Amino acid sequence: MTKILTKCLVFLALMQAPLALAGSISAELSPTDGALGDTFVLTVMLEGSKRSDPVIPNVDGLQFQQQGVSQSMSIVNGQSTSQLQLTVLVLPERAGDFTIPSITAELDGQKVATLPLKLKVRAAGAQGGGAQAQRGGTANPNANAGAKGASGGAAEGTGVFIERECDATSVYIGQQVTCTMRLYHRGNLNGGQRVSQSSADFRRFNIDGEKRYQKVVNGQRYGVIELKELVVPTKAGNLDLPPYSIEARVLVWTKQNNPLDKFFDKFGGGVFNFDLNFTEERAVTVASEPQRFQVKPLPDAGKPRNFGGLVGLFHLDANLSKAKIAAGDTVTITITIEGNGLTDTLGDIGPTLTNIGKVYPDKPEYLEQITAENGIVSKKVYKYAVVPSRAGQYDLGAIEVPSFNPKLNQYVTLKADLGRLIVDPAQAEQHPAPAGPTLPAAVAKEDVKAIGNDLVDLHRGTNLSSQQTITSADKAIFGLVAASPLASALLALGLFIFRNREQDPLAQRRSRAYRSYRDGMSKVQVDLAAGHVTSALAEAHKVLRTYLGDRLGTQGGSLTAREIESILDKLGADVETRSSLNNVVEGLERLEFGGKAPAPEHANELLATLDKVIVGLEKA
Amino acid sequence: MKNTTIFNLIASFCLSLSFAISGLATASEEDQHATAAEQAFDKGDYAAAISNYEQLVKAGVVNGHLYYNLGMAYYRAGQRGDAVAAFLGARRYLPRDPDTAANLKFVLGTIRDKLEPELPKSWVNRVGFWIDRLTMKELAWVAVLLCAFWGIAMTAVLLIPAWSKWRWYAGATVLVPGIVLSSLAAKGQDNERWGAVELAKAKVYSGPGTLNAVVFELQEGAPALVTEVAAGGFYRIQLSDGKKGWISGSHLKVFGPL
Structure with missing residues (x-):
């Protein structure tokens, strides 16, 4: 069938x-x-x-x-x-x-x-096969590059991928290796940035600048962005250099169905596609594969005792600022080590000159230049201010700095002769040897900038794992410590307000007494000005009694002379105020109930005395 | 019913015990890392020292001494940017430690960008100089104790009639814990998150993203204050010379919470 x-x-x-x-x-x-x-x-x-x-x-x-x-x-x-x-x-x-x-x-x-x-x-980024060959690059064209290492990685469905190629993969500790990264794209790369991948096993240095070109691999044309970095392994063993990652912004085609297209699809489709095609930017991370390095330890055979870890090709230079000086004056020794490699971790290499006088080391000056052509070229300059205390002719000897040359696979000792220093004996007596750590005035500021030339030691014996941030437990303790007193203060405040509110009517009356008196007296003055002397005095009498009643929270109109006396006692009035008040009250009662209208001058005099008495009582 | 309650109690106890034991185990592991780091440092194996110290950092430990020691190891391994960042982190938790100040100054002396690790001081900073001398935790303790003291004092003057004349004074002293609490908030906002550039060179943009214009570049170890953290992992930074800009969070290392 x-x-x-x-x-x-x-x-x-x-x-x-x-x-x-x-x-x-x-x-x-x-x-x-x-x-x-x-x-x-x-x-x-x-x-x-x-x-x-x-x-x-x-x-x-x-x-x-x-x-x-x-x-x-x-x-x-x-x-x-x-x-x-x-x-x-x-x-x-x-x-x-x-x-x-x-x-x-x-x-x-x-x-x-x-x-x-x-x-x-x-699928984009798939290894091997014809597709990789067609795309030319992801398949790692340098896979058989002998000692060189290469690795690649791509972002799915974007046509963007990256490969990394390093000059060598079998290196010594401290030897610099140049790695070249090539970012392939199909003209759809819209920007990107490097994603930092730190590693304790390698020091990594970016080389400025990038190269852009086009490359046709297996018939496909790619835009290539070439970047370079230098890596320096810091320990021996089989170490993996973390991937070189780039966060790329890539333009990709997307499709949005159009109702018109659906309509035409019913009739078997057509030449003209009505789908709305547009590009959108997509952030993708492309990363190379980790690069395996076989890092060899520096050989023990022939390693000088004073080897300070210098790996590369260097030259050493040393000189004196003056060959002849007076005792007590300063001579500066400048030692420069420069070359292809890192010198920043090199420790002190200064001469031992304690037999001559005091030596003040300056903070070493470090410069480095990283280029694609020469790699890392660094320079470290040591300066020592020497203040000879004794006269004589001194052979300062030579400075020796051992280094390891990875190209020769052997240690090389760099040497620089310091020559002779003549210290004038005639000056020796006038300039005794400086005592203590302070710098003599003769030392130029530019020669010695800092006494210390290294870090202070580790913090030992401290608990490194204790938390010094504000933890949840701390917050709970803070809450307990602060909340209880604050809550009790709030409660006390509430209680205080509650109590005050109970006493409020009396207190309000007391505090309003003088104001009521002033209001009442202004009316009295109006009556007096209108010639109604009797009614003005009757009003003044009433105002006075109201004031006294308000001050003690009683009915002022019914106060007897004894009660008034008692009020004055409570208010702490002095003898003069007391006698004046008695006179005023008697005067007002007499005028009010006597039936004879007083002269306006007499009424004014009485009211003035009343004012004085009230002011006295307010002060009391 | 009673049996169930007893069972629940026993189960809770066992659970608590297991948590306590696991906590002890974690603490012991952290101590082991600290010891191994110190030993590696003494042997000159700085990479191993860094690895062990970083284990502690990854475990979420926030400790000034840890950052200090890590800074030492970074510097010895030649990672100057990381060293500056670690010493800045240490300063955050050990603000009065002379060693941290000395080492930070020393390492900053070796970097190319000559920038100070602090912003120019305004008169407010000068008046509040003591804020920089205390950590957030210490400042929080001061604020909490002042609040507690004020609460006790207010309770006393409000409830004890003989002390009623002190009411206004006690009320006015609310300013003291108020000022300390404000300082705490200001410290949390402003002057804490210092970091340093990790790469040999890093671009600083006018906005949060690489599509923005590059306003300037910083070199390894340059100290910068993080004033804002954008959603895309970009930090808004301010330098001691007044420059401001945005840098990728992967280029600026900051120790301690952001």
Whole structure:
């Protein structure tokens, strides 16, 4: 049954072929194998005198985008033939094997069709295989680069990937290695930044600048951004240099379905794709693979005793600021070590000159320059201010600094002769040896900037694992310590307010007494000014009694002379105030109940005395 | 019912015990890292010392002495940017420690960008100089104790009639814990999050993202105060010379919580 079916299919295919040839329709897909993110081109060619538009069927996972149409017409023996070439971009939306079914059209009244086309789309970044070869790079073209190491990594579906190649992978501790990173992209890179990956095993130095160029690998054109860094291993063993990562912003095609397209899809699709295609920026992290280094320890054979860990190619220079000085004056010894390698961790290399006088080391000056051509070129300058205390001729000897040359695989001792120093004996008596650690005035400021030339030691014997931040437990303790007294203060305040409110009416009356008196007396003055002396005095009497009643919270109108006396006692009035008040009260009662209107002057005098008494009582 | 209660009690006790034991185990592991780091440092194996100290940092330990020792190891290993960052972190928790100040000054002397690890002082900073001399925790304790003392004093003057004449004075002293609490808030906001550039060179942008213009560049070890943390991992920084900008969080190392 299967055999019969196969034969039928072959027959049908053979039947199709002459149809296609007769109708002159053909289609070509290039390339037929690639990675996600790549672009494939479908070219459809039709030739015939009467033709319809070709119909490109929909394929799930593929997006067709018309790129261009070219038409031409030729007349041969009076018969016209038109040619149409249609260029369509095929954009895969996912990886997989696809078949583009026959593309059909009507030519000269006959229905013609192309053969189905196959397309293989691999996931971006997949190792090996034809797709990697097509993409040229992710497959790590330098994988067999001998001692060199290379690694690569890509971001899925973006066509962006990175590879790293290091000059050497078998190195000594402290030996610098240049690593080159190449970021491949298909012109869709919109920016990016390096993601720092620190490692305790390596020191890493970025080399400024980048190289941009284009590279065609296996027929694919890539934009390449080349970056470089220097790495220096800090310990021996098989060490992995962390990946070189870049956070890239990549433009990717996205598709938004259009209702028009759905409508046309009902009729079998068409040449014109109505999908809305647009690009969007996507942040992706591309990282190379970790690079394995075989880091060799520096050999013990021939290692000088005073070896300070200097690895590279250096030269040493030493000089004296003066060859002849007076005792007590300062001479500066400058020692410069410079070369290809790092000198920043090199310790003190100064001469031992205690037999001459005091030596004051300056803080070493360190400079480094990192270039792609020379790697790390560093320079360390040591300065020592020497103040000879004794006269004489001194052979200062030579400075020796051992270093390891990784190219020669051996230790090299750098030497620089300091020469002779003559200290004038005539000056020795006038300049006794400086005592104590303070600098003599003769030492120039620029020669000695700082006494200390190293860090203070570790903090030992301290608990390094105790938390010094404010923890939840601390917050709980803070809450307990602060909340109880604050809560009790709030309670006490509440109680205080509550009690005060109970006593409030009396207190308010007391505090209003003087104000009420002043208000009442202003009315009295108005009456007096209008010539109503009797009524003014009667009012004044009333105001006075109200005031006294308010001060003690009683009814003032019914106060007897004894009660008034008692009030004055409570208020602490002095003898004069007391006697004046008694006189005023008696006077007012007499005038009020005596029936004889007093002279206005007498009333004024009485009211003035009353004012004085009240002011006295307020003060009391 | 009674049996269930007893069972629950026993289960709770066992659970608490297991937590306590695991806590002790963690503490012991941290101590081991600290000891191993110190031994490695003494042998000159700075990479191992760094690795052990960093284990403690990764475990969430926030400790000025730890940062200090880590700074020492970084410097010895030649990682000057990390060293500056570690000493700045140590200063945050050991503000009165002369060793930290000395080492920070020393390491800053070796870096290219000559920047101070503090902002120029305004008159407010000068008046509040003592704030910089205390850690957040110490300042919090001062504030808490002052609040407690004030609460006790207020309770006494409000409840004891014989002390009623002190009411206004006691009320006015609320300013003291108030000032300390404000200082605490200001310290938390402003002058804590100092970090240093980790890479050999780092770009500083006008906004949080690499699409913005580069306003200046900083070199390894340059100290900067983080004044804001943006969602995309960018830090807004301020330098002692007044310059401001945005730097990628992966380029600036800060010890301690941000």
